[in-house]
Amino acid sequence: MSNELSNNQLAYVLELICNRLQITPTQYALAEEKYKAVGNWLGAEDSPLYKYQPIIYPQGSFRIRTTVRPLGREEYDVDLVCQLLDDASIEDPMKLLDDVYDRIISNDLYKPPIAEKKNRCVCINYKGDFHLDILPARSDPQGDRNHILVPDKKTKEWKASNPIGYADWFEEKARVIIKLLEAARVEPLPRYQTLSDKLPLQQTVQLFKRWSRLAFKDDDDSMPPSIVLTTLAARNYKKELLVTAALSGVLDGILLETRNSTGPLVVLNPTNEKECLSEKWIENPKRYNKFSDALVLFKKEWDSLFLGGGMPLISAKLGKLFGEDVVRLSVNDFANEMQSKRKTEVLGIDKSGILTGLGSAVVKVKPNTFYGT
Amino acid sequence: MAHKYFKNRPIALVAQDFQIRQKFPSFVSKKLKETYCWVGTLQPTPLSSTYTVEIDYTLGYLPKVYVLSPPLRSYDEKIKIPHIYENDGPRPCLFLPGNKEWTGNKLIADTIIPWLSLWLFYYEIWLSTGEWFGEGHSSASGKKED
Numbered sequence: 001m002s003n004e005l006s007n008n009q010l011a012y013v014l015e016l017i018c019n020r021l022q023i024t025p026t027q028y029a030l031a032e033e034k035y036k037a038v039g040n041w042l043g044a045e046d047s048p049l050y051k052y053q054p055i056i057y058p059q060g061s062f063r064i065r066t067t068v069r070p071l072g073r074e075e076y077d078v079d080l081v082c083q084l085l086d087d088a089s090i091e092d093p094m095k096l097l098d099d100v101y102d103r104i105i106s107n108d109l110y111k112p113p114i115a116e117k118k119n120r121c122v123c124i125n126y127k128g129d130f131h132l133d134i135l136p137a138r139s140d141p142q143g144d145r146n147h148i149l150v151p152d153k154k155t156k157e158w159k160a161s162n163p164i165g166y167a168d169w170f171e172e173k174a175r176v177i178i179k180l181l182e183a184a185r186v187e188p189l190p191r192y193q194t195l196s197d198k199l200p201l202q203q204t205v206q207l208f209k210r211w212s213r214l215a216f217k218d219d220d221d222s223m224p225p226s227i228v229l230t231t232l233a234a235r236n237y238k239k240e241l242l243v244t245a246a247l248s249g250v251l252d253g254i255l256l257e258t259r260n261s262t263g264p265l266v267v268l269n270p271t272n273e274k275e276c277l278s279e280k281w282i283e284n285p286k287r288y289n290k291f292s293d294a295l296v297l298f299k300k301e302w303d304s305l306f307l308g309g310g311m312p313l314i315s316a317k318l319g320k321l322f323g324e325d326v327v328r329l330s331v332n333d334f335a336n337e338m339q340s341k342r343k344t345e346v347l348g349i350d351k352s353g354i355l356t357g358l359g360s361a362v363v364k365v366k367p368n369t370f371y372g373t
Numbered sequence: 374m375a376h377k378y379f380k381n382r383p384i385a386l387v388a389q390d391f392q393i394r395q396k397f398p399s400f401v402s403k404k405l406k407e408t409y410c411w412v413g414t415l416q417p418t419p420l421s422s423t424y425t426v427e428i429d430y431t432l433g434y435l436p437k438v439y440v441l442s443p444p445l446r447s448y449d450e451k452i453k454i455p456h457i458y459e460n461d462g463p464r465p466c467l468f469l470p471g472n473k474e475w476t477g478n479k480l481i482a483d484t485i486i487p488w489l490s491l492w493l494f495y496y497e498i499w500l501s502t503g504e505w506f507g508e509g510h511s512s513a514s515g516k517k518e519d
Binding site: 005009010311312316331338347351352363365366367370372 | 398458492495497
């Protein structure tokens with residue numbers, strides 16, 4: 001098996017998996033429309049919050065475009081910040097949460113149980129599509145406009161945060177030269193068409209997160225937080241151009257970090273070095289040990305994908321790593337794509353029998369009807 | 374009417390043989406009386422297995438196609454592989470007989486071999502997900518039960 005060709009083909013199937021994992025463009029547009037409407041409601045002239053000039057914006061995976069369909073439910077999490085710009089008089093984080101919640105549910109559209117108050121955010125549920133998780137925030141007097149204070153889950157006090165700064169850091173890590181990316185995307189990978197197409201690091205994070213959620217699905221306590229996985233992936237990414245090479249490189253990099261570390265890995269927030277994102281591991285190193293053991297296994301299973309063995313074997317391995325359902329849908333997408341090329345008569349075959357575009361073909365595939373009893 | 378005469382005349386076996394071996398270099402041929410037999414390898418996609426296949430063809434008859442290795446199988450013994458002839462097989466059914474998709478004045482290299490590779494592609498997808506995406510005639514495509 002030619003390595004370059006099979007790597008490209010594997011990258012293509014992985015991209016189909018990423019497409020199936022992420023929030024659809026329709027849901028994305030709908031989420032945007034909905035959270036803007038909530039923002040308008042919070043900041044309307046007759047709103048008690050009007051004087052604070054609330055603004056609402058996305059944070060987390062929705063902002064950096066690494067959403068992953070959750071296991072066992074349909075709704076994606078869309079994380080939002082409701083930041084009050086003119087906030088000199090706001091002292092109590094829980095009071096702010098109450099004020100935001102009260103204003104939201106004063107609109108019939110968001111009457112409970114559609115909206116519900118959580119530990120430190122207000123959640124608005126759009127059944128079958130997504131949850132909007134709205135985290136109230138005020139500006140941090142010790143930083144610039146992107147530095148905010150948000151309620152802390154445990155202490156119920158203010159805690160420093162910088163979701164825009166984090167997203168900027170991630171985008172910088174993910175950025176690749178588009179011309180190089182396009183040059184690397186040979187058949188069967190589609191052209192990199194718009195900036196809304198995913199970059200290799202974004203796809204890598206999606207797959208990494210999906211793997212982790214499956215690997216720890218029966219052990220919620222040990223599941224590494226998404227932001228830890230995202231940060232580890234981004235800091236080990238070396239601008240590889242295909243998701244195959246990118247995830248391989250990221251796994252190698254993290255494994256090297258774990259081998260060089262005597263205790264649990266310390267993952268600091270790149271925008272706030274005082275914040276340790278991997279607190280969960282430091283508190284209980286058993287959780288970290290489970291992660292590093294699982295990671296070794298992941299690497300082994302991931303590497304075995306490159307050994308070939310035919311689509312049935314590769315699909316089974318992919319299913320084990322990223323979920324049988326999503327892999328079945330993606331493999332079917334792959335077949336549908338082939339079928340549509342065949343129907344539009346742009347499918348050829350090369351001298352080894354490989355189905356391909358007409359460019360490298362020796363023969364064009366003519367229409368036929370599979371028959372049989 | 375020489376033109377019409379040539380148009381309806383089947384392509385000579387030596388011409389079929391030349392075209393197959395030129396376009397698909399892994400294929401070798403053997404001649405047994407009036408029958409040609411070609412054996413070669415096909416790999417439908419870079420992630421697929423490489424299949425050794427055999428095509429037997431006698432002028433005036435339909436070409437017969439066999440998958441020698443790895444042998445065709447089902448993911449479940451109770452479920453039949455779609456689009457095959459059981460008789461003297463299992464053999465992939467690549468075209469609708471009598472539909473002019475295949476006639477003796479078409480090249481095997483341009484029809485049977487690409488269709489076989491395509492069939493093998495859909496077969497591997499079917500083994501993976503239980504669904505046949507190649508469409509086709511008959512209701513033979515079994516769907517994998519969840």
